[in-house]
Amino acid sequence: MVQSNISAAQNYVIPKNNYDLVKTVNSTTVEYGSYDFIIIGAGAAGAVVANRLSEIRGWKILLLDAGGEDNDFNKILGLYGYELFSPKTWGYNTTFQKNGCLGMINQRCFLPQGKVIGGGTTINGAVYARGHPEDFNRWVSVYNNSGWSYDEVLPYFKKSEKAVFEPRDRFYHGDNGYVTISQPPVTSNLGPLMRDIFKEGGVEYNYDYNGKCEHGLSIAELFLKGNERVSTASAFLDNFRSRENLRISLNSFVTKIVIDNVTKSARGVEFVKNGQKYFAKADKEVIVSAGGVNSVQVLLLSGIGPEKHLKEINVPLVKNLPVGEYLQDHVMFIGLVIRINGTIYNDTLRELLMRYRRNQRPLISFLENIAFTNIDKDTKKRPDIEYIVSLPLNLPDRGSTYVSLNKEYLAAIKINTTSDFFLFTMLMHPKSRGTVKLQSNSPLDRIPLIDPNYLAEEEDIEKLYQGVKFIVNLNNTEAFRKHGAQVVAFDYPNCETFKKFSKGWWQCAIRHMSTTIYHPVSTARMGSDPSVSVINTNLQVHDISKLRVVCSSSMPELNSGHTTAPTIMIAEKASDIIKKYYGKLR
Numbered sequence: 012m013v014q015s016n017i018s019a020a021q022n023y024v025i026p027k028n029n030y031d032l033v034k035t036v037n038s039t040t041v042e043y044g045s046y047d048f049i050i051i052g053a054g055a056a057g058a059v060v061a062n063r064l065s066e067i068r069g070w071k072i073l074l075l076d077a078g079g080e081d082n083d084f085n086k087i088l089g090l091y092g093y094e095l096f097s098p099k100t101w102g103y104n105t106t107f108q109k110n111g112c113l114g115m116i117n118q119r120c121f122l123p124q125g126k127v128i129g130g131g132t133t134i135n136g137a138v139y140a141r142g143h144p145e146d147f148n149r150w151v152s153v154y155n156n157s158g159w160s161y162d163e164v165l166p167y168f169k170k171s172e173k174a175v176f177e178p179r180d181r182f183y184h185g186d187n188g189y190v191t192i193s194q195p196p197v198t199s200n201l202g203p204l205m206r207d208i209f210k211e212g213g214v215e216y217n218y219d220y221n222g223k224c225e226h227g228l229s230i231a232e233l234f235l236k237g238n239e240r241v242s243t244a245s246a247f248l249d250n251f252r253s254r255e256n257l258r259i260s261l262n263s264f265v266t267k268i269v270i271d272n273v274t275k276s277a278r279g280v281e282f283v284k285n286g287q288k289y290f291a292k293a294d295k296e297v298i299v300s301a302g303g304v305n306s307v308q309v310l311l312l313s314g315i316g317p318e319k320h321l322k323e324i325n326v327p328l329v330k331n332l333p334v335g336e337y338l339q340d341h342v343m344f345i346g347l348v349i350r351i352n353g354t355i356y357n358d359t360l361r362e363l364l365m366r367y368r369r370n371q372r373p374l375i376s377f378l379e380n381i382a383f384t385n386i387d388k389d390t391k392k393r394p395d396i397e398y399i400v401s402l403p404l405n406l407p408d409r410g411s412t413y414v415s416l417n418k419e420y421l422a423a424i425k426i427n428t429t430s431d432f433f434l435f436t437m438l439m440h441p442k443s444r445g446t447v448k449l450q451s452n453s454p455l456d457r458i459p460l461i462d463p464n465y466l467a468e469e470e471d472i473e474k475l476y477q478g479v480k481f482i483v484n485l486n487n488t489e490a491f492r493k494h495g496a497q498v499v500a501f502d503y504p505n506c507e508t509f510k511k512f513s514k515g516w517w518q519c520a521i522r523h524m525s526t527t528i529y530h531p532v533s534t535a536r537m538g539s540d541p542s543v544s545v546i547n548t549n550l551q552v553h554d555i556s557k558l559r560v561v562c563s564s565s566m567p568e569l570n571s572g573h574t575t576a577p578t579i580m581i582a583e584k585a586s587d588i589i590k591k592y593y594g595k596l597r
């Protein structure tokens with residue numbers, strides 16, 4: 012099974028359009044029935060909302076997803092790179108980037124998004140990292156979203172969680188939720204090395220970054236039960252498919268939300284499934300949970316978006332709102348590599364799978380340690396930088412982070428898979444914002460124009476450099492020497508004019524070897540002012556009734572962590588908001 016999925020990924024050709032999803036065999040539209048709620052997208056958010064709303068027996072729920080079923084292969088976290096080259100993702104790239112992704116093929120970063128039941132949670136790295144209290148307090152103080160402060164959202168983080176690792180800060184974790192969070196031990200020799208390095212730099216070990224304090228070096232907390240990935244499909248849908256009031260329809264691509272232009276309210280959705288066009292009616296609401304990129308596509312095709320852009324693509328305007336604007340994404344530098352004088356892993360695939368059966372890394376997850384720091388070391392402030400310790404395994408290339416490097420870079424960056432490890436360095440709060448737009452008014456156009464505008468702001472490159480410098484300054488210290496470790500000085504192409512290890516040289520390397528950590532958010536963000544936000548604090552689209560957006564696109568800005576945990580939190584809270592609105596909250 013593993014070998015055949017890897018081979019399939021190696022040969023996979025990403026489709027250039029949505030023909031397979033939208034081709035129809037006739038021009039008739041078939042009625043698909045009436046539902047109280049129709050949810051577009053069964054990903055991190057949609058699966059949760061479908062579960063929670065279908066708890067109300069009298070409500071009929073329709074959950075639609077363009078993707079298909081998951082399988083056993085995607086349960087192995089350490090092989091998730093191969094899933095990115097499969098029909099389980101949309102296989103997107105960014106547009107040509109001027110300030111980042113310079114060493115990537117055509118200066119575009121690979122930015123796949125989930126297209127499968129469970130969405131991103133079925134194919135992602137499964138790091139569970141909520142962020143810092145200040146992140147959510149800012150949703151209130153900066154973006155005017157009352158009800159979303161850290162104290163108010165913490166119960167919703169806990170609600171879905173079943174934490175099973177020790178030690179942990181019990182007050183901050185849930186014990187009875189559907190999502191198992193665990194922390195497999197670091198089994199390589201990198202654990203002690205990482206502790207020594209970070210300690211030397213004044214960053215202490217922290218046993219639980221989702222607890223009282225986020226700062227420090229930790230073992231990654233993961234969406235993981237035993238040795239298997241926990242997705243929102245496995246946690247929130249698998250055991251609930253027999254609910255009579257929940258209808259899940261996969262391979263169902265929503266092409267439009269039908270909105271009554273007089274009453275300005277959502278009436279239902281049009282979708283295509285197996286070559287047939289359908290219309291499903293929403294008696295109460297349509298909920299858009301299609302993710303940071305595709306929610307934009309659905310809204311724009313339905314006439315909700317910036318007036319100017321809708322005119323450009325010839326879509327009749329329903330409501331002028333900044334859909335697709337304010338895109339923010341975590342950018343990371345993948346060129347910081349440390350080489351040790353020894354062997355980390357030197358296993359064949361078969362040996363790796365044997366370890367996996369024993370619940371061991373690296374296939375249970377090759378993301379070992381994780382660290383959150385603030386450049387000025389003020390642990391009260393939210394972190395600026397996250398580091399992830401990640402291992403290159405000796406497996407076919409499409410499972411590798413370096414798969415998108417251009418030929419010149421691939422030739423220059425030679426990784427030794429037994430003795431090297433990556434210290435991915437991520438900028439938590441990029442100032443640069445970008446856009447998601449469409450090429451045309453046709454759902455056939457598969458490729459939205461995703462422009463995250465990485466590193467456009469000088470402050471972003473400076474902060475990312477400071478993050479790299481923190482590690483590089485520790486090179487040749489006792490901590491590095493004790494473990495025979497060295498920062499590797501690659502000959503980064505196009506950076507030859509700079510002196511090695513100088514600021515200019517690192518900044519050049521960062522601009523070339525920057526990529527995404529796949530967290531596009533804020534494209535339909537929450538706020539009180541319709542000129543700069545799309546939805547209100549109850550996640551309702553401004554001035555359109557019966558329509559909400561509940562997913563990663565609802566976030567006003569990025570968190571100091573990863574985006575699945577806050578997306579699930581948003582979905583849990585949204586479900587209660589909806590139940591309360593209809594007098595069903597118990």
Ligand SMILES: Cc1cc2nc3c(=O)[nH]c(=O)nc-3n(C[C@H](O)[C@H](O)[C@H](O)COP(=O)(O)OP(=O)(O)OC[C@H]3O[C@@H](n4cnc5c(N)ncnc54)[C@H](O)[C@@H]3O)c2cc1C
Nearest residue numbers: 052054055056077130131135136137138265302563573575
């Ligand atoms: C490769 C990768 C690695 C990542 N690693 C991590 C990590 O380690 N930790 C972490 O916290 N986060 C990670 N993320 C991010 C995380 O997965 C996302 O933030 C999260 O899944 C977003 O949830 P969502 O509900 O907004 O959208 P998604 O989970 O993307 O779900 C959207 C769903 O909508 C469906 N859809 C889209 N358009 C339509 C349409 N027109 N009609 C019907 N259905 C549609 C899609 O098929 C998809 O299933 C990663 C993401 C990727 C892609």
